[in-house]
Amino acid sequence: MNRISCDLLIIGAGSGGLSVAAGAAQMGADVVLLERHKMGGDCLNYGCVPSKALIQAGKVAHAMRTASRYGIADVVPEVDYGAVKDHVHGVIDTIAPVDSQERFEGFGVRVIREEGRFVSETEVEAGDTRITARRIVLATGSRPFVPPIPGLDTVPYLTNESLWELRELPEHLLVIGGGPIGMEMAQAHLRLGSKVTVIEGARALGKDDPELAALALEKLRAEGLVIEEEALAKEVRGEDGRIEVETQDGRVFTGSHLLVAVGRKANTEALDLEVAGIETTRTGIKVDDRLRTTNKRVFAIGDVAGGLQFTHVAGYHAGIVVRQAMFGLPAKAGTDHIPWATYTDPELAHVGLTEAEAKKRYPSTKVEIARFAYDHNDRAQAERHAEGLVKVVIYKGKPVGASIVGHQAGEHINFWAYALSSGAKMRDITGMVSPYPTYGELNKRVAGAYFSPRLFESDTVKRVVRLVQRWLP
Numbered sequence: 171m172n173r174i175s176c177d178l179l180i181i182g183a184g185s186g187g188l189s190v191a192a193g194a195a196q197m198g199a200d201v202v203l204l205e206r207h208k209m210g211g212d213c214l215n216y217g218c219v220p221s222k223a224l225i226q227a228g229k230v231a232h233a234m235r236t237a238s239r240y241g242i243a244d245v246v247p248e249v250d251y252g253a254v255k256d257h258v259h260g261v262i263d264t265i266a267p268v269d270s271q272e273r274f275e276g277f278g279v280r281v282i283r284e285e286g287r288f289v290s291e292t293e294v295e296a297g298d299t300r301i302t303a304r305r306i307v308l309a310t311g312s313r314p315f316v317p318p319i320p321g322l323d324t325v326p327y328l329t330n331e332s333l334w335e336l337r338e339l340p341e342h343l344l345v346i347g348g349g350p351i352g353m354e355m356a357q358a359h360l361r362l363g364s365k366v367t368v369i370e371g372a373r374a375l376g377k378d379d380p381e382l383a384a385l386a387l388e389k390l391r392a393e394g395l396v397i398e399e400e401a402l403a404k405e406v407r408g409e410d411g412r413i414e415v416e417t418q419d420g421r422v423f424t425g426s427h428l429l430v431a432v433g434r435k436a437n438t439e440a441l442d443l444e445v446a447g448i449e450t451t452r453t454g455i456k457v458d459d460r461l462r463t464t465n466k467r468v469f470a471i472g473d474v475a476g477g478l479q480f481t482h483v484a485g486y487h488a489g490i491v492v493r494q495a496m497f498g499l500p501a502k503a504g505t506d507h508i509p510w511a512t513y514t515d516p517e518l519a520h521v522g523l524t525e526a527e528a529k530k531r532y533p534s535t536k537v538e539i540a541r542f543a544y545d546h547n548d549r550a551q552a553e554r555h556a557e558g559l560v561k562v563v564i565y566k567g568k569p570v571g572a573s574i575v576g577h578q579a580g581e582h583i584n585f586w587a588y589a590l591s592s593g594a595k596m597r598d599i600t601g602m603v604s605p606y607p608t609y610g611e612l613n614k615r616v617a618g619a620y621f622s623p624r625l626f627e628s629d630t631v632k633r634v635v636r637l638v639q640r641w642l643p
């Protein structure tokens with residue numbers, strides 16, 4: 171057994187672990203990084219990157235099919251699903267060097283391609299190496315949760331891990347779960363030529379503001395996506411090429427392929443956490459607001475920490491941990507300024523509090539809402555992307571939440587993410603000048619919509635204006 175020691179041991183080379191490793195090693199710390207499978211973790215290999223590449227292929231097919239709205243003949247695209255998957259893998263291969271072992275070794279990180287597990291409160295074993303570390307970061311991520319639905323284990327089914335190896339276009343894809351994974355993959359397959367039925371136990375896109383989620387769902391249904399809500403899958407049966415899903419209320423759906431996308435399970439089992447006195451919760455490793463586990467020398471970040479599960483959250487967590495582990499400075503992880511986006515078309519994006527959450531946290535009569543619709547935006551009209559809405563939740567003149575549904579909502583939510591993280595007031599936003607014609611004007615106009623009743627429907631303002639006009643030379 172080799173014995174090594176280091177300042178910082180990181181378990182998991184996904185979005186979170188790699189960010190900690192890059193930061194800590196470049197600041198001069200002695201860092202060891204363990205990875206049992208692929209460098210880059212879920213986001214690069216099975217998550218964000220392949221899903222966004224597939225969505226883009228779907229967008230191109232959809233644009234071809236609907237080009238006549240711009241005066242260009244519609245064409246039925248010839249989709250070679252295998253070639254689409256080559257495109258997906260090509261994108262992964264292009265990005266992979268950024269997350270590669272060689273790049274991190276270049277930073278001075280010792281990368282060990284083994285599974286890590288605790289053998290004491292301060293020691294981890296990986297293959298034939300025992301590592302002692304001053305601080306340890308658990309960044310082991312999550313995997314698809316496969317629910318114990320009777321019959322599921324008797325039929326072939328896909329998850330976000332196996333989907334990327336499928337080479338033939340599903341004739342009729344059934345998707346269990348109408349969360350972000352289910353909805354993004356459902357629309358991409360619909361656009362590539364599959365029939366698609368989403369079977370959702372509660373409400374589809376249920377983590378977003380219901381007003382905006384409803385607009386997105388309306389558009390998706392209009393495009394031909396079948397979305398069955400309140401449809402809890404309770405039994406699965408059939409065989410390769412003919413799979414049936416029966417819901418609790420007796421509905422039966424039949425398709426050629428099945429994708430299971432009902433949430434995630436934290437990767438904790440292999441770590442032997444109890445040896446190190448680290449407790450878990452239902453969703454992952456128990457952490458405090460500084461991301462410390464119940465073993466104060468050990469942090470947990472990203473998906474395995476059981477909170478919001480996004481790449482940018484794993485990256486944000488990494489910064490919080492680097493500050494503490496490298497400089498001994500306290501740092502807390504918040505959630506009120508964390509955005510997310512679902513990359514359906516239209517996209518659906520959110521940051522901060524929803525209207526319902528704000529009305530719970532603050533006196534509900536003091537919470538104000540401003541809305542501005544995409545159809546008043548000239549760029550959206552010019553590009554025929556005029557369906558969408560920006561909704562801002564305001565308390566005491568400050569935005570405390572924003573949701574956007576519409577073209578490039580994921581891009582536009584950056585503006586509100588900055589507004590919230592910098593403590594901007596709605597007044598500051600009206601002071602901004604936006605170039606015309608851009609979608610970005612929507613953000614200024616929603617601030618205008620907030621102030622216009624105060625300006626245009628106020629008797630006091632009218633009285634002051636009349637008075638001033640009387641005295642002006």
Ligand SMILES: Cc1cc2nc3c(=O)[nH]c(=O)nc-3n(C[C@H](O)[C@H](O)[C@H](O)COP(=O)(O)OP(=O)(O)OC[C@H]3O[C@@H](n4cnc5c(N)ncnc54)[C@H](O)[C@@H]3O)c2cc1C
Nearest residue numbers: 182184185186206211212217218286311472473479480481
């Ligand atoms: C289909 C899909 C689409 C997604 N799209 C988006 C998106 O568009 N935007 C977004 O922000 N997020 C998206 N996500 C979520 C995002 O992928 C995750 O939040 C992110 O990857 C979490 O990073 P992480 O570092 O916590 O874990 P991971 O990236 O999962 O990395 C964990 C790593 O730890 C390794 N590991 C586990 N246990 C051990 C062990 N004992 N020893 C050694 N190594 C171990 C694993 O092999 C893995 O490489 C998507 C997820 C999926 C599934």
Ligand SMILES: NC(=O)c1ccc[n+]([C@@H]2O[C@H](COP(=O)([O-])OP(=O)(O)OC[C@H]3O[C@@H](n4cnc5c(N)ncnc54)[C@H](O)[C@@H]3O)[C@@H](O)[C@H]2O)c1
Nearest residue numbers: 347348349350351352370371402403431432433479511512
């Ligand atoms: N664009 C993005 O940022 C993006 C994209 C994909 C995934 N992700 C991340 O991955 C996480 C996991 O995504 P997900 O979509 O798998 O999970 P999710 O938890 O967000 O959604 C799962 C859905 O499945 C439904 N469900 C559960 N059991 C069911 C059953 N038996 N029958 C029918 N429906 C059932 C739930 O009601 C829920 O709506 C997300 O929460 C997100 O953090 C992010």
